[in-house]
Amino acid sequence: MGELRRKPLIIATVLLCAAVFAVTGRIIGFDRALHLISGPGVGESAFDHPVYTIAESAVVLVLVFTHAWRAPVLLAVPSIVALVLVVEHAAFYRPHISLSRADAVQLMLILSIIMAAGGLLLRMRERSRAALAAAAEERARRDERLDMARELHDVVAHHVTGMLVQAQAALVVAQQDKDKACEMLPGIVEGGTDALGAMSAMVRTLRDNGAATATTDLTADLHRLVERSGLPVRTSIELTGDVRPELGRSVLRLVQEALTNTRKHAFDATSVEVDVHLTDEAVLLSVVDNGKVRPTQSGGFGLVGMRERVHELGGRFFAGATGEGWLVTAELPLEVRA
Missing domain, CATH: 3.30.565.10 (Histidine kinase-like ATPase, C-terminal domain)
Structure with a gap:
């Protein structure tokens, strides 16, 4: 993930941790929140509403999921730990209407683990897909390099056969007329040059997967x-x-x-x-x-x-x-x- 995606996640994590702790301090008192002292609420009760608690928990869990899914490991691990600690602190020290402190702590821990596991599974799935796509693309490249194996045989056979015929003819002619035999050497050289050029052009892209075959037309x-x-x-x-x-x-x-x-x-x-x-x-x-x-x-x-x-x-x-x-x-x- 690029730097542009890391910065918003870092900022969101810091702000959310600070906001959750600040709300906890407003509800039970900052002195109690800092010194880990449980007791009845002593601050404002506007934030001590079930709807707010649910919304706050949902935002924390979504951010945990996002870190596990998208963030680099060195950023995801400390961020998830910080989010879980601050939300567990809130679950234990804030007063609850329908849940005991132990139940609230246990519920948030379970939900955090589920969200982190879900994000991790998505991360592994995406990496697996990327690895499979890279392997498939490399296979396609390798296959394309093998596409002309049969073509290479045909081309080399064509040029080498021509060179062989000319060389044999030159041997026969040389017994009667060496000058005329020498006149045939440039043709052999030209055939060899063409063969090397054709081989050089084709050996780089070898493959045979049933592609269409060409004729002379x-x-x-x-x-x-x-x-x-x-x-x-x-x-x-x-x-x-x-x-x-x-x-x-x-x-x-x-x-x-x-x-x-x-x-x-x-x-x-x-x-x-x-x-x-x-x-x-x-x-x-x-x-x-x-x-x-x-x-x-x-x-x-x-x-x-x-x-x-x-x-x-x-x-x-x-x-x-x-x-x-x-x-x-x-x-x-x-x-x-x-």
């Missing part, structure tokens, strides 16, 4: 994905050039996850727009819907995975409300990071 894959989504989607796809397979799979994965989130958390959406464009430097994609039903805490971590994937590929990612729905955008660079 990304446009057709995107249209097929949209058709299977079951959503009222309008598409604008302009891919005038080739996109390397590993990047295409990431584009497909991001669009798939965005449509899944729309279907799960904005089922009232009547319009969804999917735009995918290719520029000289990057693939730009956006998925926007007009759905209103989107809980602030849906329990899912799809956005965490998407953000992790885009950032590891060296791109930029945004997801958030637009005022009329929800927007997901991503920019994925064409050049792989070595």
Whole structure:
């Protein structure tokens, strides 16, 4: 809890303890209250009314509960002890109409224990929820890093196979023409560079959870994905050039996850727009819907995975409300990071 929440609790505790003791002093006399001398009331009786006593006790118990629930331990323990002591002092030394002193003391102690226990249970429950949420988010990040394990195999196999074919051809040609064999070396080097770049870009985001698989025709894959989504989607796809397979799979994965989130958390959406464009430097994609039903805490971590994937590929990612729905955008660079 921040400093802004601590100060009001401290002030409220000090004021309430002082107020309870002051009322006790007004009822039985401050000399008796300070020297712990019991006896009949000698002060004003306006505060010696059952309604006031109940209200005062309720405020003390609420503050005990709040400390046990929200306050830091080093603040909660002494504050609760002080509140219980001052209210028990009042229960014992003030005169009561319907309860004996022993009963009043016992009742306030039991109620204080119940309120402190309730606050402590809520504190433990919130911490448990926070720990579970943190663990789930970390799982989502870890899973997203594992999403391209199969993709990594495909990419590496593709590049290494090309290098192997060229190297074997160079060996054969070298027996007849060494100069011509040397001309094939730059192709092998280029293939190795591409393989390293692809591996470097993909090994950071490994996962396999049944994500959509891409073919060599990304446009057709995107249209097929949209058709299977079951959503009222309008598409604008302009891919005038080739996109390397590993990047295409990431584009497909991001669009798939965005449509899944729309279907799960904005089922009232009547319009969804999917735009995918290719520029000289990057693939730009956006998925926007007009759905209103989107809980602030849906329990899912799809956005965490998407953000992790885009950032590891060296791109930029945004997801958030637009005022009329929800927007997901991503920019994925064409050049792989070595």
